Amino acid sequence: MVQYNFKKITVVPSGKDFIDIILSRTQRQTPTVVHKGYAISRLRQFYMRKVRFTQQNFHEKLSTIIEEFPRLDDIHPFYGDLLHVLYNKDHYKLALGQINTARNIIGKIAKDYVRLLKYGDSLYRCKCLKVAALGRMCTVVKRIGPSLAYLEQIRQHMARLPSIDPNARTILICGYPNVGKSSFINKITRADVDVQPYAFTTKSLFVGHTDYKYLRYQVIDTPGILDRPFEDRNIIEMCSITALAHLRAAVLFFLDISGSCGYSITQQAALFHSIKSLFMNKPLIIVCNKIDLQPLDGLSEEDMKMVTDMKTEAIKTLVAQGGEPNDDGVLLTMSTLTDDGVISVKNAACERLLNQRVEIKMKSKKINDCLNRFHVAIPKPRDDKERPPCIPQAVLETRVKENSDQKRKLEKDLENENGGAGVYSASLRKHYILANDDWKEDLMPEILDGHNVYDFVDPDILNRLEELEREEGLRLEAEENEAEFEMDGNELTAEESEALAEIRKRKSLLIQEHRIKKSTAESRPTVPRKFDKERKFTIKRMGRQLSSLGLNPTAAINRATCKRKRSSTRDGDGDGGNAMDIDVEQVKRRKLRNTRESKLANRHPRDIVPLGIKDSEQARQARKIKWKAEKLRNKAARRGEADRVIPNLKPKHLFSGKRSIGKTQRR
Known part of the structure; x- marks a missing residue:
């Protein structure tokens, strides 16, 4: 093919x-x-x-x-x-x-x-x-x-043309514009042809596929054809004429008997007679569409006579092909709006085409080669007794019993009876094969670390939860009562009122200063302490602030200025005793302790595992997360890995210099 x-x-x-x-x-x-x-x-x-x-x-x-x-x-x-x-x-x-x-x-x-x-x-x-x-x-x-x-x-x-196989089983739809051809192909195939209530919506050939008797048929929707001379037809109409002339297919000539397409039955009959030469050697079916608007029986005598003449021509075409003069299946009615007769039209077209293709193959010369390969074996009778086909009695009894019994309920039926989808949940245990059917709905134990979890469940857990909720409610009520209490200035002295006003003023200033710093935090650079021109973080200023609060700043200043000095005296020497009097075991313990401390002091910070960390690998990951969080932002506006880059558009092979003989394997 x-x-x-x-x-x-x-x-x-x-x-x-x-x-x-x-x-x-x-x-x-x-x-x-x-x-x-x-x-x-x-x-x-x-x-x-x-x-x-x-x-x-x-x-x-x-x-x-x-x-x-x-x-x-x-x-x-x-x-x-x-x-x-x-x-x-x-x-x-x-x-x-x-x-x-x-x-x-x-x-x-x-x-x-x-x-x-x-x-x-x-x-x-x-x-x-x-x-x-x-x-x-x-x-x-x-x-x-x-x-x-x-x-x-x-x-x-050409790449947009439909893939049409000229030798496949084909159904061809033709007729005047806007008579329902595209609606029919959308009904019987998975094609999605645009359907609009005006003429020449379909401007090219469209292909869909359908199945009949386990065989695949291609259905071709052709653009509408007007009844005019051959040389006056445009490219859209010529596509339909080309398909009718060259494709061996079953032709469905659509006839709009309601006249809603804008063309009368007289015009449509004239088109049929002008192109009937293209229907030779093809199964032809006249389809009267839109019977929901105008039934076939309700046509006038003139229109009915034209439809009858078209049917007679279709029968003549059938006789010319070697078929019997049978008018069954030549004139069919349907409505694509109500789906009335759509499947009948499809089945009739497929059946007529299938019969014609079988007849053509039977008349061909190749059939003799095929018949030689077939052999039908007929067994010889061994006696004169007749042995008609029969059904065993056991099978008949089983069928009678099944018909007499009530219809078995399916899960779908149970779902509809019990509230529908989302309410009914099918039981997956009903088909379990157990020694006792009562065990099917038992709760299955949950095992954790070799123990049944149900053994550790407190049966009074719900009562205790209610008590806790009650206590929590009482605590929330007490907090609400405390929140309702507001201090007014009636019970305060004059000095306390002034201090309270100063505290509130200072608090509001701190809040405003913090909001300003927060709003400008991203654009404000980080200034080292040695470049602090306002001298906000000095020891003298700390001393003045502590003094203003009524505190003695001497101890704080000493802690900030003094350096930690190593004691000149060692353990055991402060009591004034002689070193010779120290026990030998005490000296060994001191040396061992000093050795451990020195080892711990000489260890690299990467080797120290902090508390709460499992091992050195987890400590390394924690340090990595810490470094990423502490990394300073790029406030110098340098290009980073997320910035947009415009690459050099010069191709390498044109701007990479000369190459000598034999250097052609660069890639």
């Missing part, structure tokens, strides 16, 4: 991009270092290689374009005529012919200049010939720029 997938066609570059691609590839994949001191044969070989390489790249690219675009004479006539309708096959062939001519001209240019380079007598002469050769090749590509742009537009449009 041939599949036409136009989406695989390679993108066609423009003329300028074409030249840039080829010349850049030549510069990257051929040597770039040459000196005038080289032998003349080496110089000739250097520039001949450049010319040949450029010609080969042009040839490969142009050959790819010519081969990937379909030849109208080699593909199926449906696609050939469809491409002709959409793009005009003369222009299409002319563009591909120009590409082919340019490929041949570039080959001749390369051949001529390679011949001239064989007789180049200097570096300058060889370089001039190489420049001339590449320049003429680029000029040829520039001249075919419009053809390349035209082919790229065709490629983009």
Whole structure:
């Protein structure tokens, strides 16, 4: 089965991009270092290689374009005529012919200049010939720029065409605009064709797929056709005519008997008779749509006569195909709004098409080869006794019992009876196979560290929780009563009132100062203490503040200024005793203790595990988190890793210098 997938066609570059691609590839994949001191044969070989390489790249690219675009004479006539309708096959062939001519001209240019380079007598002469050769090749590509742009537009449009298999089982829908064709294909397939209440909503072919008797059928929705001369039809209508002319399909001719499409039954009947030659050798069904607005029985005599004439022509077409003059399934009615008769129309079309395809295969020459492979084995009777097919008695009894018993309830039925989804929860234990059915709903013990958790559950936990909640309520009530108490100035003395006013004033100033600092914290730099010009953090100022509060600042000043000095006396020497009187065991213990202290003092801070930390690894992670939290912000406005970076747009292969022969494997 041939599949036409136009989406695989390679993108066609423009003329300028074409030249840039080829010349850049030549510069990257051929040597770039040459000196005038080289032998003349080496110089000739250097520039001949450049010319040949450029010609080969042009040839490969142009050959790819010519081969990937379909030849109208080699593909199926449906696609050939469809491409002709959409793009005009003369222009299409002319563009591909120009590409082919340019490929041949570039080959001749390369051949001529390679011949001239064989007789180049200097570096300058060889370089001039190489420049001339590449320049003429680029000029040829520039001249075919419009053809390349035209082919790229065709490629983009062809990629949007539906994938239609001309040899598959196909149902074709045709008729006047706005008669319900797109609504029908949306009903029977998963296609999503736009449906609007005006004519020519569908402007191209749309494909959907449906199943009938385990076989896949493709359903094609065609644009609407008007009853006018062939030469006056536009591209949209010609797409439908092309599909009707070339596809072996079951044709559904839609007829709007209500007239709501804007066209009368007379006009639709005239269209049917004008294109009935396209229905030859195809199963034809006339579908009267929109019966919800106008039933078929309610038509006038004139309209009914036209519908009958169309039905007669359809029967004649059926007889011409070799079928029996049967009017069943030739004229059908339906309504896509109410879904009345939609499935019947689909089944009738699929059945008619399937029968026709079987008849065609039976009349073909290949059927004899197939019949030779079939062998139907018929057993010989061993006696004259008849043995009709029968059902065992046990099976019949089982069926009778099942029919007599009440229908088994499903989980869905139980869910509906018990409140529906979200309320009913299905029991997963009802099908457990246990020694006793009463055990199914028992609570399963939770085991933790080898112990049953239920053994440690306090049965009075709920009562104790209520007591705690009651105590908590009483405590909250007491706090509310305390909060309601406010101090007024009636019970305070004059000095206490002044102190209270001063405290409140000082508190409000501190709050305001803190809010100002907080609002400007991000933009305010961190100033070291040695650069504190306001002298806010000095020992003298601390002493003045403590004195103003009525406290003696001497001890605080001494603690801040004095340095910790090591005691000159050691343990055991302060009592004035002689060192010789010290016990030997006491000396050993002192040495051991001093050794431990020295080891602890000499340890690196990274090796010390703080309290509350499990091991050194956890301590390392904690220090890492601490360092990240204490890292100062970048207030110098330097570029960081999260800043936007505009990279250098110069490609490396064009600005990285010269390369010698043999250095082509850079990547």
